[in-house]
Amino acid sequence: MxxxxxxxxxxxxxxxxxxxxxxxxxxxxxxxxxxxxxxxxxxxxxxxxxxxxxxxxxxxxxxxxxxxxxxxxxxxxxxxxxxxxxxxxxxxxxxxxxxxxxxxxxxxxxxxxxxxxxxxxxxxxxxxxxxxxxxxxxxxxxxxGQCWSCPAGPDWGNKCNSKMFEQYVPTTEEAIALAEAHATPRRDIQLKVIRNGRTHILPECxxxxxxxxxxxxxxxxxxxxxxxxxxxxxxxxxxxxxxxxxxxxxxxxxxxxxxxxxxxxxxxxxxxxxxxxxxxxxxxxxxxxxxxxxxxxxxxxxxxxxxSAVTISYYYDLFKRKSWLGLIHTYGFVKKLIGK
Incomplete structure (x- = not known):
């Protein structure tokens, strides 16, 4: 089995x-x-x-x-x-x-x-x-890996792919230079992650x-x-x-x-x-x-x-959600009154 x-x-x-x-x-x-x-x-x-x-x-x-x-x-x-x-x-x-x-x-x-x-x-x-x-x-x-958005991926720097992420090991300086050289969709946050100490595996991996x-x-x-x-x-x-x-x-x-x-x-x-x-x-x-x-x-x-259980369950769930929201709003209103 x-x-x-x-x-x-x-x-x-x-x-x-x-x-x-x-x-x-x-x-x-x-x-x-x-x-x-x-x-x-x-x-x-x-x-x-x-x-x-x-x-x-x-x-x-x-x-x-x-x-x-x-x-x-x-x-x-x-x-x-x-x-x-x-x-x-x-x-x-x-x-x-x-x-x-x-x-x-x-x-x-x-x-x-x-x-x-x-x-x-x-x-x-x-x-x-x-x-x-x-x-x-x-x-x-x-x-x-999200190679489509990685500066080392096949569509960008072409230094790495999903099967060789262990082999491609850039230094922090190399990873920063690579990210700066390619306008990937998330370049800014990639650079932030690398500069904060997470270089390899790369930020998109x-x-x-x-x-x-x-x-x-x-x-x-x-x-x-x-x-x-x-x-x-x-x-x-x-x-x-x-x-x-x-x-x-x-x-x-x-x-x-x-x-x-x-x-x-x-x-x-x-x-x-x-x-x-x-x-x-x-x-x-x-x-x-x-x-x-x-x-x-x-x-x-x-x-x-x-x-019919779908409709019954939905309306029961709706009642619970609305009741919970009502309780939150009431609590906020009372808190404001007490504050005044």
Whole structure:
């Protein structure tokens, strides 16, 4: 029997795309999967708060999909910087993307991923094979690096790529000169990271969270709250999610193995922009992608039929959210009166 892993999906809207993610993931890698943790962010884009209940309802009669839904206490986004609070405040720390299952899963490995993937190959199976091959200090397998935005990447200085990030080791001076020579999209923050002491692996280099497998024993040993490295899903003043974690784990003596993402899956397959990011701010992009994903589900897996539980759960959730906001506003008003 194949070794079972758990999966962590950060849910920030896109319910139909998330359904496609889970359906196609199970289609190709279901034999390796036990639980799927779905962390529904406290804030949802474009007021799409009903989405999580569509997913729960869609898989309610599918025994192969074991959903565990987490509702983080805070909405932290990508800008997590408070290292000390993350160490001691469990609710805060477990509101960081992916952190809850990274702490509570009982498996040896956890796979983190986006909720807008379209799988067509068994990536998890090949990730497990990479861990079997080693080396012993291997902590993560997946797509390595954001080479498209790195001054050393093939499109810029052409000194490095996803498979040779260990071999290309510039000095701080060389890394600064390289960054200054190329107008990459995030040059200013890359230079800031390098000047603050994180040169190699380079600032854009990371274990990408589109789909990545992490060794939980090694992760927990080195990462908050038991270790001192900031959580995988935090920003920690780096250029993106997981860049600082990846750098600090590498400097601690661990390494990563690259698998080409596009050999197994496509990110933002239903988004005409191809990135998935613009949908966070563009309502038109968001809903167009959702309609495309809904059409795909109906054509590939049969017509969607939601039960009345979706509506009931949504309105109960709406009542709780409005009540909580009302309580906050009332508290603020009373505090002002007392102050006067």
């Amino acid at each position: 194949s070794q079972k892993v758990d999966v962590s999906i950060a849910f920030y809207g896109k319910p139909y795309q998330a359904i496609v993610t889970i359906k196609t993931l199970m289609q190709y890698s279901g034999q390796h999967i036990d639980k799927i943790y779905l962390s529904r962010e406290r804030l949802q884009p474009h007021d799409d708060y009903v989405g999580i209940f569509k997913i729960i309802d869609y898989f309610r009669n599918d025994p192969s999909v074991k959903l565990v839904v987490q509702y983080p206490h805070y909405f932290l986004g990508l800008g997590v910087r408070d290292h000390e609070r993350a160490k001691v405040d469990t609710r805060f720390r477990q509101s960081i993307m992916y952190q809850y299952p990274l702490e509570v899963s009982d498996k040896k490995y956890l796979v983190v991923m986006h909720n807008d993937m379209l799988f067509y190959g068994d990536m998890i199976g090949d990730m497990l094979k990479e861990f079997e091959k080693g080396p012993k200090n291997l902590v993560g397998v997946g797509s390595i 990371r274990l990408n969270e589109y789909c990545a497998m992490i060794d939980l024993e090694k992760y927990r040993k080195e990462t908050l709250p038991h270790g001192d490295i900031g959580c995988y899903g935090g920003g920690w003043n780096g250029v993106d999610t997981a860049t600082v974690w990846s750098h600090d784990m590498f400097k601690r003596g661990y390494t990563f193995r690259h698998l080409t993402l596009e050999d197994y899956t496509r990110h933002a397959a239903f988004d005409t922009t191809g990135s998935g990011t613009k949908a966070n701010s563009s309502s038109e992009t968001y809903w167009n992608a959702e309609r495309n994903a809904e059409k795909y589900i109906n054509e590939k897996f049969g017509q969607i039929q939601f039960s």
